[in-house]
Amino acid sequence: MPDAPNTWDIALRQFHEVAELLALSKDLRDYLSAPEAVHVFSVPVLRDDGTTHVFTGIRSQHSFARGPAKGGLRFHPDVSIDEVKALSMWMTWKCAVVNVPFGGGKGGLICDYKSFSKREKERAARSFARRLSRVIGPDIDIPAPDVNTGPEVMAWIADEYGHFVGHPEPAVITGKPVEFGGSKGRDSATGRGLAYCVERYFENLGKPLEGQRVVIQGFGNAGQWAARILASLGATLIAISDSRGAVHCTEGISTSGAVKHKLETGEVAGLPGDAISNAELLELECDILVPAALESVITVDNAPRLKAKLIVEAANGPTTPDADRILHERGITVIPDVLANAGGVTVSYFEWVQNRQRYYWPEDKVHDRLRQIMRDALDEVQHLAEEKQVPWRTAAYMLAIKRVAHAVEVNHPNF
Ligand code: NAD
Numbered sequence: 001m002p003d004a005p006n007t008w009d010i011a012l013r014q015f016h017e018v019a020e021l022l023a024l025s026k027d028l029r030d031y032l033s034a035p036e037a038v039h040v041f042s043v044p045v046l047r048d049d050g051t052t053h054v055f056t057g058i059r060s061q062h063s064f065a066r067g068p069a070k071g072g073l074r075f076h077p078d079v080s081i082d083e084v085k086a087l088s089m090w091m092t093w094k095c096a097v098v099n100v101p102f103g104g105g106k107g108g109l110i111c112d113y114k115s116f117s118k119r120e121k122e123r124a125a126r127s128f129a130r131r132l133s134r135v136i137g138p139d140i141d142i143p144a145p146d147v148n149t150g151p152e153v154m155a156w157i158a159d160e161y162g163h164f165v166g167h168p169e170p171a172v173i174t175g176k177p178v179e180f181g182g183s184k185g186r187d188s189a190t191g192r193g194l195a196y197c198v199e200r201y202f203e204n205l206g207k208p209l210e211g212q213r214v215v216i217q218g219f220g221n222a223g224q225w226a227a228r229i230l231a232s233l234g235a236t237l238i239a240i241s242d243s244r245g246a247v248h249c250t251e252g253i254s255t256s257g258a259v260k261h262k263l264e265t266g267e268v269a270g271l272p273g274d275a276i277s278n279a280e281l282l283e284l285e286c287d288i289l290v291p292a293a294l295e296s297v298i299t300v301d302n303a304p305r306l307k308a309k310l311i312v313e314a315a316n317g318p319t320t321p322d323a324d325r326i327l328h329e330r331g332i333t334v335i336p337d338v339l340a341n342a343g344g345v346t347v348s349y350f351e352w353v354q355n356r357q358r359y360y361w362p363e364d365k366v367h368d369r370l371r372q373i374m375r376d377a378l379d380e381v382q383h384l385a386e387e388k389q390v391p392w393r394t395a396a397y398m399l400a401i402k403r404v405a406h407a408v409e410v411n412h413p414n415f
Contacts, residue, residue: 191225193343
């Protein structure tokens with residue numbers, strides 16, 4: 001079996017393809033194709049058995065051209081420097097697509113965090129935070145949750161950073177608990193932003209969203225909220241899945257019933273409808289397919305058989321580049337991850353703004369502002385895709401890279 005492609009190689013290849021289309025100068029290409037900084041830390045953690053184990057922590061800051069770096073922290077054994085660099089570059093493009101004034105960052109701690117006790121988890125997060133504190137800050141780099149890190153980890157990191165600078169500074173990190181400076185509406189933001197994109201897509205198409213049949217792979221945070229908001233806008237959920245199984249029901253699945261069932265049983269299996277496999281789910285006849293679980297689930301093997309008319313990527317990287325080409329040839333529009341799931345980073349931006357203002361917005365204001373940003377971004381990407389006759393992913397990258405390149409040229413003429 002050939003080795004899986006290196007994530008950083010993929011990120012670079014994508015960048016250079018679009019840089020070529022934009023005719024970017026060689027100097028700009030060289031500059032943007034490397035992170036501005038990559039920090040590697042030794043992170044000692046006192047284990048419950050009294051030993052101290054030293055883990056490796058990484059923070060890559062790909063670009064500061066449009067503002068402080070922004071991006072998550074994942075605590076996982078598979079984290080590597082190359083993966084973190086690639087994810088930080090993708091964050092630069094994602095922030096630029098929705099035009100929030102941030103660059104891209106990403107970080108990770110190489111450890112089996114899930115296996116840690118509660119106290120080890122806190123000590124590991126705080127130890128990493130003490131080292132990170134030297135290179136992050138509300139005007140420098142603002143981390144956020146990612147794989148295996150949630151509001152609690154963010155609160156520990158903000159607390160350590162507060163000790164480092166000598167005063168509380170909630171704006172150093174986003175994804176905090178609401179009672180600790182988090183934003184209302186952050187929990188639903190990714191799925192909600194995706195639904196707002198779909199709403200705008202159908203408006204531009206001149207077709208009602210009512211009755212459009214939706215299939216969602218993955219029923220976690222992004223998938224559940226996408227399902228709930230799409231249903232509230234009139235779409236019909238006909239199939240959902242999680243890691244344990246999938247259910248198909250042509251008459252429609254109640255989203256509130258599905259969320260309740262998942263909460264109670266931990267799975268979607270057992271809901272009314274036909275039990276199918278995850279592979280079958282992707283190939284169902286439907287109007288909108290939302291992959292909201294893993295990367296690389298739409299491949300050259302299944303892309304020729306997909307029957308969805310529109311694919312909207314909640315997950316990061318669910319479509320391989322070769323599958324993308326097949327879908328484009330088949331006339332299936334893909335709203336790419338950098339646009340479709342950017343609702344999360346957009347509300348993180350709102351959280352940072354509220355922290356800096358020390359003034360907190362009501363939830364409906366968060367939703368309204370998110371909706372406007374997602375609609376504007378969708379219009380811009382669609383317009384460019386149609387004007388240049390390119391796939392939406394290419395258009396989103398063109399828009400983003402052009403914005404970042406322009407910021408570099410304007411702000412740092414001698415970068
Ligand atoms: P989550 O852990 O809450 O949910 C993931 C879901 O996928 C779970 O229901 C899980 O059972 C399911 N799943 C796992 N393996 C599966 C498989 N083989 N087949 C079908 N389902 C499977 O995660 P999430 O936060 O909802 O994130 C999902 C995706 O969206 C990830 O790619 C993530 O990077 C991306 N994303 C999330 C956010 C966010 O704010 N939550 C923001 C941007 C991107």
